[in-house]
Amino acid sequence: MLLILCPYCGPRAEIEFRCGGESHIERPGPYSEVDDGAWADYLFTRKNPKGEHRERWLHAAGCRQWFNVARDTVSHTILAVYPMGKTRPPTEAGT
């Protein structure tokens, strides 16, 4: 079970959180110019990397705040935690 550093509450057990999937997915637009392929990509296509993954987490059983996590999917090491809306800061693995 992961130990996640909530930026508002501090380190808490994974059981208190909800994972919201991949971060930094931008909605394409304007609507009239987006073809079906780009919509399908936006709605359904997700990365499944072996290594660093950026994902959104919700501290559901705590402060109820969303934030971003950079996590290594192999070792489960949490590389960085940063607020929503921030651009991706570089980590040591650097993607």
Place this chain on the structure above:
Amino acid sequence: MSGWRLKSGGTIDRDRRVRFQWDGRSYEGFAGDTLASALLANGISLVGRSFKYHRPRGLFAAGLEEPNGIVQLEADEATIPNLKATQIELYDGLIATPVNVKPSLEFDLMAANSLVKRFIPAAFYYKTFMWPGWHWFEPSIRRAAGLGTAPAEPDPDAYEHRFAHTDILVVGAGAAGIAAALAAAESGTSVMLVEVEPELGGGLRDEKQPVEGQSATAWLKKATKALASKSNVTILRRTMAFGFYDHGLIGLHERIADHLPPDQRHGPRQRLWKVRCGQVILATGAFERPFPFARNDLPGVMLASSALSYLSRYAVAPGRNIVIATNNDSAYTVGLALHDAGIQISAIIDSRTTVGACARDAEEKAIRLILGAAPVRAKGRLRIESVSFAPVSSTTETGSVGCDTLLVSGGWNPTVHLHSQSGACAASAQRPSRPDASVYGRPSGCRRSLGRFAE
């Protein structure tokens, strides 16, 4: 002939007799015994039957690694199936029965399976009993195989769940674990020391080799006292670390009241711990390996180190006429200890042709040495009566030697389960995969663990 209790020795309390029932008959042991040691002391060598062919099985080990001594504890709603006799501490009024034997342990009708074993290979019944329908045959087949019986009533006991945090968690309280806990406690951090047995010490409880210039017992006593006096050290006995999860989370299973008679149990019987640790130190020791040979599952075949545990903890001898089969030096220590306790060692069969100082010690005690040979077949019906051996090299002849107990030692396997679960490779035990784990003692490939820890 089978096991018996020595007149003196052991760490049992001989002033407190404990009555218990095994297979419907009443026996007596001492406080401090396990069910296994008490059975052995009462001369019981047959404790179970194998899963399918119902072959006779006896006690093979003295602790967690026991494969054969699987029993049903207590009766009615409090019954627990498939517990290891070596891990059940004896209490007054304990009731245990063998699992899946009909009509009795000594005369098991299903043992007839063994006679036709050539014709019932693995998965035979799944293919044969398909017509007209598997469900016609399934109940009787399921009854024939399998182990204990699950209780039909709700569990009357209470259980508890607890979270904890600690800076350092040490798994295993052998020499390496105790030394690690002591060193960690010096720096003032919070330390948890977890031991599956009711007593600290691990191998130190059996071995008589000196540690840091004093006897193992004296060192252990001093170290235990030092640990108990420190307010930042928590010692959990009868507790098994069963899982090493992400980010330093360890699962522990504590048996709080299992060793007490049912009427003296208050509060929860067992506790599940989820401990988040800054650093995990795995000092889980090693298990002895058995030898492969025909009928090595006969009652009377036992691990050499386990025989030493029975002798030094419970003053129980596993037999009266013992043969040892080994490929390493550690079994000689066992042989000499048994010999010093007045038990006959008929021979030591060693697969090596040149053996060091330990062989000279054995020869001085007039123990017959058979070098360059290995056991090939154990003979006997419900207990081993002789073992035949064959040469590994050309220097020895094929032969046979009579015995009522065969102790085997095929070397040592480090207990790497938690280490492997943490994602590390067993072959490189000195290099843990994660920054929050480290390995000491036997699993790190070090035999004299204290020397390494002093670094």
